Amino acid sequence: MTLRDLSLVETRKIDLLNAAGELLAQKPTASLAEIAEYAGIGKATLHRYFASREDLMVALAQRALMVIRDAIVRSELERGSAVDAFTRMIEMLMPLGDKVFLLLNDNGLQDHPELADIEAPLTELVVGLIQRGQASGELRADLNAEWIARYLDYALFAAWKAVHDGSIARNDAARLLVTTLLGGIATRRATS
Amino acid sequence: MTLRDLSLVETRKIDLLNAAGELLAQKPTASLAEIAEYAGIGKATLHRYFASREDLMVALAQRALMVIRDAIVRSELERGSAVDAFTRMIEMLMPLGDKVFLLLNDNGLQDHPELADIEAPLTELVVGLIQRGQASGELRADLNAEWIARYLDYALFAAWKAVHDGSIARNDAARLLVTTLLGGIATRRATS
DNA sequence: CTCAAATGAGATATAATAATCTCAATTGAG
DNA sequence: CTCAATTGAGATTATTATATCTCATTTGAG
Numbered sequence: 188m189t190l191r192d193l194s195l196v197e198t199r200k201i202d203l204l205n206a207a208g209e210l211l212a213q214k215p216t217a218s219l220a221e222i223a224e225y226a227g228i229g230k231a232t233l234h235r236y237f238a239s240r241e242d243l244m245v246a247l248a249q250r251a252l253m254v255i256r257d258a259i260v261r262s263e264l265e266r267g268s269a270v271d272a273f274t275r276m277i278e279m280l281m282p283l284g285d286k287v288f289l290l291l292n293d294n295g296l297q298d299h300p301e302l303a304d305i306e307a308p309l310t311e312l313v314v315g316l317i318q319r320g321q322a323s324g325e326l327r328a329d330l331n332a333e334w335i336a337r338y339l340d341y342a343l344f345a346a347w348k349a350v351h352d353g354s355i356a357r358n359d360a361a362r363l364l365v366t367t368l369l370g371g372i373a374t375r376r377a378t379s
Numbered sequence: 380m381t382l383r384d385l386s387l388v389e390t391r392k393i394d395l396l397n398a399a400g401e402l403l404a405q406k407p408t409a410s411l412a413e414i415a416e417y418a419g420i421g422k423a424t425l426h427r428y429f430a431s432r433e434d435l436m437v438a439l440a441q442r443a444l445m446v447i448r449d450a451i452v453r454s455e456l457e458r459g460s461a462v463d464a465f466t467r468m469i470e471m472l473m474p475l476g477d478k479v480f481l482l483l484n485d486n487g488l489q490d491h492p493e494l495a496d497i498e499a500p501l502t503e504l505v506v507g508l509i510q511r512g513q514a515s516g517e518l519r520a521d522l523n524a525e526w527i528a529r530y531l532d533y534a535l536f537a538a539w540k541a542v543h544d545g546s547i548a549r550n551d552a553a554r555l556l557v558t559t560l561l562g563g564i565a566t567r568r569a570t571s
Numbered sequence: 572c573t574c575a576a577a578t579g580a581g582a583t584a585t586a587a588t589a590a591t592c593t594c595a596a597t598t599g600a601g
Numbered sequence: 602c603t604c605a606a607t608t609g610a611g612a613t614t615a616t617t618a619t620a621t622c623t624c625a626t627t628t629g630a631g
Contacts, residue, residue: 337541345530424607
């Protein structure tokens with residue numbers, strides 16, 4: 188085994204990130220020593236892969252964003268009606284909560300450049316979908332698309348948290364979120 | 380001046396909390412030394428008022444919740460239609476973002492008993508309003524009231540953050556949030 | 572099998588911050 | 602004005618976690 192064998196190194200990094208993500212989901216304040224132990228490796232080895240805690244955190248957040256991106260790509264936003272695509276996207280994203288939702292807020296990595304580079308095109312995809320829906324008359328055109336995208340983000344967090352707390356059923360979460368987002372909380376009568 | 384003069388001690392505590400909240404809003408990682416300096420008092424004095432950092436943080440979060448509670452009480456949820464009351468509440472809460480929205484997520488004080496005691500009755504008030512709206516036919520009865528309350532929380536954060544980032548206008552935020560929450564993001568056509 | 576590369580356990584060094592302590596200076600009630 | 606209570610500046614100690622280092626052991630490519 189040599190360091191030049193990038194695929195092996197990458198595999199180990201992935202295993203390490205998986206373990207770290209798992210532990211941090213339970214205990215967001217876990218120390219590097221705890222993470223190393225949980226991952227079954229030595230502290231020194233952890234540092235060989237990630238020089239600092241921040242490096243590790245950034246890598247974790249990058250991966251979380253990439254998981255989200257993959258889910259969005261796989262939901263084929265361009266296919267069918269905007270509302271159908273929107274629904275597919277929520278259904279794909281909903282199950283990812285456990286892996287990503289703690290990682291993406293809790294930390295102080297909001298405006299890290301390496302993360303912004305991944306997040307920006309992601310937001311673009313979503314904004315694009317929303318604009319398509321507005322153009323087709325499916326989504327309200329009186330709301331700014333960027334606002335809707337941000338609103339969607341937070342609504343996702345709300346649903347993830349509700350599932351995590353056990354206050355809504357896992358299987359029901361996507362449907363519930365979609366219907367709440369699309370239809371709002373008022374009846375027709377009240378908003379007419 | 381003696382320690383038995385509770386009102387004076389309370390006044391100083393309030394000043395200290397104001398300063399601490401102000402600084403932490405700008406720099407959430409500020410050390411106790413920085414907080415003391417910003418408040419214009421010595422570190423020792425700060426410790427005389429709050430024995431530990433956690434004590435201070437809990438006090439800050441308590442106060443933030445109390446500020447929110449006051450705003451909700453002043454919006455008279457029982458007066459008029461549920462939608463009107465709901466709108467008044469959002470309009471009262473929106474301007475508080477700067478003071479409270481960092482304090483209530485960022486930290487690790489989620490399930491502190493002293494905070495839960497303040498938060499629980501608050502949630503009750505909101506859930507009560509939502510149920511009133513559902514009973515009167517103004518709000519959708521097919522959505523669980525607790526879910527709507529939580530959804531509302533996160534939507535508020537979304538709007539607060541959007542204002543903070545400058546991506547929506549301060550003056551417009553309450554109206555935008557209310558219309559998005561009540562009406563949803565889809566057109567009538569799409570949800571019919 | 573061989574050996575260079577990689578690893579793990581743990582010691583050690585650094586760093587940041589919280590918490591405590593000391594004491595001279597200030598404050599304000601009476 | 603007087604004096605006990607309070608305060609502030611800063612030294613000191615305690616705590617915690619990160620980061621580095623050492624070296625014996627393990628691993629796996631060839």
